[in-house]
Amino acid sequence: MQAAWRVDEIEDNSVPETDAHVLLMSDIAGNQDREAFKALFLHFGPRIKSLMLKSGARPEQAEDIVQIVMMTVWRKVHLYAPDRGSVSAWIFTIARNARIDRLRRGSSQAYTDIDDLEIVSDEPDGEDRMFASQRTQKVAKALSELPEDQRQIIQLAFMEDISQSEIAAKLALPLGTVKSRMRLAYAKLKNKLEDLK
Amino acid sequence: MSLDHHLDDATLLQYACGNLDEAFTVVVATHVAMCDTCRHAVRQAEELGGGVLEDVGTAELEVGSFEHLMLRIADQPAEIAPAATVPHVSGDVPAPLVRHLGPDLDAVRWRSIAPGVRKHVIKQNSASKSSLYMLHIAPGMAVPEHGHGGSELTLILSGSYTDVFGTFRRGDIADLDEHVEHQPIVDGDLPCICLVATEAPTRFKGFFSRLLQPLTGI
Numbered sequence: 001m002q003a004a005w006r007v008d009e010i011e012d013n014s015v016p017e018t019d020a021h022v023l024l025m026s027d028i029a030g031n032q033d034r035e036a037f038k039a040l041f042l043h044f045g046p047r048i049k050s051l052m053l054k055s056g057a058r059p060e061q062a063e064d065i066v067q068i069v070m071m072t073v074w075r076k077v078h079l080y081a082p083d084r085g086s087v088s089a090w091i092f093t094i095a096r097n098a099r100i101d102r103l104r105r106g107s108s109q110a111y112t113d114i115d116d117l118e119i120v121s122d123e124p125d126g127e128d129r130m131f132a133s134q135r136t137q138k139v140a141k142a143l144s145e146l147p148e149d150q151r152q153i154i155q156l157a158f159m160e161d162i163s164q165s166e167i168a169a170k171l172a173l174p175l176g177t178v179k180s181r182m183r184l185a186y187a188k189l190k191n192k193l194e195d196l197k
Numbered sequence: 198m199s200l201d202h203h204l205d206d207a208t209l210l211q212y213a214c215g216n217l218d219e220a221f222t223v224v225v226a227t228h229v230a231m232c233d234t235c236r237h238a239v240r241q242a243e244e245l246g247g248g249v250l251e252d253v254g255t256a257e258l259e260v261g262s263f264e265h266l267m268l269r270i271a272d273q274p275a276e277i278a279p280a281a282t283v284p285h286v287s288g289d290v291p292a293p294l295v296r297h298l299g300p301d302l303d304a305v306r307w308r309s310i311a312p313g314v315r316k317h318v319i320k321q322n323s324a325s326k327s328s329l330y331m332l333h334i335a336p337g338m339a340v341p342e343h344g345h346g347g348s349e350l351t352l353i354l355s356g357s358y359t360d361v362f363g364t365f366r367r368g369d370i371a372d373l374d375e376h377v378e379h380q381p382i383v384d385g386d387l388p389c390i391c392l393v394a395t396e397a398p399t400r401f402k403g404f405f406s407r408l409l410q411p412l413t414g415i
């Protein structure tokens with residue numbers, strides 16, 4: 001099990017990118033550091049825009065959603081907890097919620113209610129303590145090692161924001177096959193993450 | 198809370214992707230609010246979302262995008278994200294459901310739809326094709342057939358029922374796809390109250406349920 005995360009434990013200048021993201025987050029939270037925020041923006045902004053374009057946003061809409069997502073990052077940065085997940089997963093959830101609210105005209109309230117619960121209950125999640133960056137590396141590895149047919153479905157589900165029945169229709173596969181590939185991919189990810197305990 | 202019946206991994210992933218419709222999202226979130234296991238699992242699924250975001254490629258931002266953002270932030274100042282306001286489980290209604298139902302199960306307005314079976318339809322904000330409703334079923338009664346051939350989620354909020362998959366108590370969820378046939382019977386002396394999302398009917402199950410459908414109004 002990893003020790004609790006502390007900023008001053010990470011002093012090496014040659015930190016991998018993902019550690020760098022955690023450091024940037026703590027600079028933004030601690031000092032409202034604009035340069036740190038800009039670095040984070042330059043990394044995630046173009047990716048969020050790409051995600052929104054793949055989800056069917058028009059370019060100006062995608063640009064606007066990038067701004068809304070990064071504005072939320074700036075305002076909620078103090079709520080990010082490295083022991084609960086990686087920076088990219090946290091930003092993904094903010095982008096996902098913005099996509100539901102702005103692009104799908106739905107409501108992401110159910111998700112923010114769950115976030116609030118986690119903050120309120122603040123249970124020490126002893127099993128889940130792991131450096132955010134290690135988690136990112138494990139996930140990247142898990143994704144890269146997925147068989148093509150599973151990776152394709154995970155990417156469609158997360159990138160293009162289409163339901164499993166739409167994925168089934170698009171790939172001309174039975175719904176049951178889509179579901180079982182999703183389950184297999186997710187099981188592999190879980191194994192990778194459990195390895196670190 | 199330690200529970201026996203959880204979400205299917207495929208449902209959990211879909212929830213993490215954000216592509217379930219409103220009815221299913223509310224039922225999943227209500228279970229997740231009550232279930233430490235699934236809350237942990239959702240977080241892991243969201244890590245996949247983070248991995249995909251790193252992999253999604255980049256699209257060029259407009260010139261001056263960052264400066265524009267900082268101006269927008271300066272224009273709407275001091276709106277620090279409010280501290281969490283939702284209690285963990287307020288009364289007997291979990292947080293994500295409170296917004297749709299109010300905090301008190303006793304205050305739900307039921308409509309009788311069959312002997313021993315009452316129903317309350319929950320209004321949705323979006324034009325969802327799925328239905329979202331609560332059922333109140335008397336002890337000893339069978340939970341009426343309600344899937345109509347699409348997938349369905351049934352979350353127990355009070356009381357319990359038993360079917361071939363076991364006994365479902367408060368917090369347990371039955372995550373069933375269209376192929377499952379089951380006949381839950383309410384246990385014990387208390388009514389069973391559950392929250393249900395059902396997909397729009399994709400096919401009829403058979404002559405008998407077609408016959409039953411107008412009767413139960415489900």
Ligand SMILES: [Zn+2]
Nearest residue numbers: 203204232235
């Ligand atoms: Zn669960």
